[in-house]
Amino acid sequence: MFRSLSLLATCCLFFSCFFFSSCEKEGITKIDTLRIIDTLDIDRPINLKATKGVYGSRITVSWTPMPLAQKYQLFKFNDVTQKYVLLKELTDTTFDDSVISKSLTKNFYKVRTYNSATSFSRFSDADFGYTSASSYYKALTFGSEGSGASQFNFNMHIEVDKTGNIYVSDEGLNRVLKFSSTGSFIEQFYSGSAARAVAFLVMEIISQPVHKAIVMFKYLIRTNN
Numbered sequence: 001m002f003r004s005l006s007l008l009a010t011c012c013l014f015f016s017c018f019f020f021s022s023c024e025k026e027g028i029t030k031i032d033t034l035r036i037i038d039t040l041d042i043d044r045p046i047n048l049k050a051t052k053g054v055y056g057s058r059i060t061v062s063w064t065p066m067p068l069a070q071k072y073q074l075f076k077f078n079d080v081t082q083k084y085v086l087l088k089e090l091t092d093t094t095f096d097d098s099v100i101s102k103s104l105t106k107n108f109y110k111v112r113t114y115n116s117a118t119s120f121s122r123f124s125d126a127d128f129g130y131t132s133a134s135s136y137y138k139a140l141t142f143g144s145e146g147s148g149a150s151q152f153n154f155n156m157h158i159e160v161d162k163t164g165n166i167y168v169s170d171e172g173l174n175r176v177l178k179f180s181s182t183g184s185f186i187e188q189f190y191s192g193s194a195a196r197a198v199a200f201l202v203m204e205i206i207s208q209p210v211h212k213a214i215v216m217f218k219y220l221i222r223t224n225n
Helices: 003-039 193-207 208-225
Strands: 059-061 072-076 083-089 094-097 109-117 128-129 155-159 166-168 175-179 186-193
Touching: 059 128, 083 094, 083 208, 109 166
Parallel strands: none
Antiparallel strands: 059 094, 072 083, 072 109, 109 128, 155 166, 166 175, 175 186
């Protein structure tokens, strides 16, 4: 009887070792497979960004260019089908989506690197954007509060001449400041009373050649002082 129990214990031990050995090998295989998937040569796009209320009638979607990427596929979530559908296949990393059904409503996007039907990455993280329904958008920001160059106390009006220079009247400091088209300070164009009216005067003068407009503008200011 003891000999039978000993034989049974030996068989159980053998099958247990065989079972755990098989499981261990299977586990290693699965881990290795996952490791291969996570080290694909084609990286998924990162830093996907969609504008949120920046534009009135479009959403701009952008992401970081990826190495080895020949082109990308941009997908947009469809509320009807409840699925992401292909919006555009492109080589650029920026896309303007002008087909927006409703303003101030979230539109979700995601993108993947796509070189061919057999060579593509996983999808990026999703991001959403929306339109503001306004007919204008923020094109440039410059200046700060204060009394120095490039600073404002109570700016009232803004005008632009034919070369793109920007004039801002500051009623609090009684002056007009002139900036380049990129917002860099050029000069204090006028200082004195009626700075608010001067801003309107710029609008009338810029219809003439620019070099004459500036001379005439300064001449009119001097005669008013």
